[in-house]
Amino acid sequence: MSSQSITALEEVVVRNKVDFSKILKKIKSKLNEKSDTVGVYYNLKMNLLQDEKTLIDIDDTLQLKMKSMGCLSKLGFSKKYANKMESLIAEKFNTFKYRDSPLHWIAEFPLRKNLNVSKLDFLNNLKEYRYELVDENSMENGLVFVSDSLYSGKMVYNKQSKELVSIIYENVTPYRFYNIVAVNARKYDVEQSNWKYLKEKVILKFSNKNPNVIETLSIEETIDNFNSKQFNKKGEVEFSLLNDYKSIFKLTRLTDSIKG
Template sequence: MMPVKILTVIGIGAVMVRYHQIVNIHFPISYLWSVFTKKPTLFTNNMMKNFALLIIALICPSLFAQNNIIQLEEVTITKSQHNAAKKIIRNVKKRLRNNFNTHEKLYRVNQTAVVNDNDTVINNNMVVMFVIKSLDNNFTKTIIKDDANKLFRSSLFFQGYDDYRDSPEYWISQVLYNKNLNILGFDFFNNTAGYNFKITYDEKFITVSFTSDDMYSGFFICERETFNLQTLSFKNSDAYPFDVSNSDNGKKTGLKKWIYEVESSTIEFRTDESDKICLANVTVLEKISGYFFEKYFSTRQKI
């Protein structure tokens, strides 16, 4: 306790002299002497500790002030970046809604799905015509006949699933299109409160980096003048489970569940001759573990 008491005495003495000079009030020396006694007559131990902290603040105000300023600057910068990012995202989304080319476009699509690191179940290289009405999963796609097309699907792996929309092939292949052509619905474009942002500028472009502990991390680049999106790249910050159970009239008809270990996408854009935004390239990688896909027929036969 002696260090606290000594500091308290020095501090209280300094305060007394300071106030004595200002308001000409006398403080009996017994106040100071009582601090050294085992049973203080005026101050309790807790009071002395509080006074000690108070005196440190009075003697060294610059230390406290500097710390507050640093914290204030950090909070201000973080909030400023977040508000600026929200404004940029708002402009980017507006540009995608109003200036995206909705006419048909031909793309060459390469698609590969591998099970257990060595069993290829899908391997496609094909020309596909996309008509993207809007970047909120509103599109159609048609495979175009081309001599260079190469289409492969494992009949053994996919056998028994007559309904494409409720088959492993749909979830392994088609869902990737649905998720990645829903750009306006991306989580980091809508739930900005859950993300941290960092913004950098150069002469022509703005780069916005975003991070989230439990959702996605990545970046996007847009033009400073028009907010036309150039590049968008992101991946999941952590693995997450997928689990869907299907039923019909209270009867279980199927179960789909697995864990998305990696979900990574890079989308590149360009502008065409009419200055409309188009997709230039889309690269998607997904790795899943714990794959389980089960379906029942009306006879309760299980696939």
């Protein structure tokens, strides 16, 4: 056997010995450490489109309050943002009596999902993913992950501390999402929605000074056929809509963390 073949075989053996569950457990443990921040201010750029037409375009300041990288306690939107959203609700979404409207799913849910980093699927649903360790440099490792039906991407983390440096991921195939909201616990008085995520792409970078602080976050989502229906207590459809949406977010840190 040639020396090159032996080297390749040794690399395979070392790779097969990697305990990915232990690595992910340590990464999650770091993410779930209690943060000493009261709030961090970010520039928020957000562009929402409905059927390829702009719904709203926002360039504003957002305050995040995090108990940890798995527990977002508050999205502190400005009064300017709130006023714009109220106007949009009155103009486009006034038929929805409850908070669970398309606007929630395209404007707020993507932020909440990706800011609660330790709850992301590829950090928890290990059986659905294949992992591979990549040596990035002397200080950092890359953990590549891929699923047949969910997400693929890479996490970069500090070799010694297991603190995350960055995450990039996207869905490998379109998938459908279902949401049912019962109103007053009645059998038929409900809202039913379902839609297909055509695209989810996320790039997340952490602060060099404080790994419990997000430096930048970019999100791009494309939703196909957001089909929403409202039923009355007789089971009759009172309202329905069918639209396509696109959401683009960019968060950039403006200030250091404020100590509690």
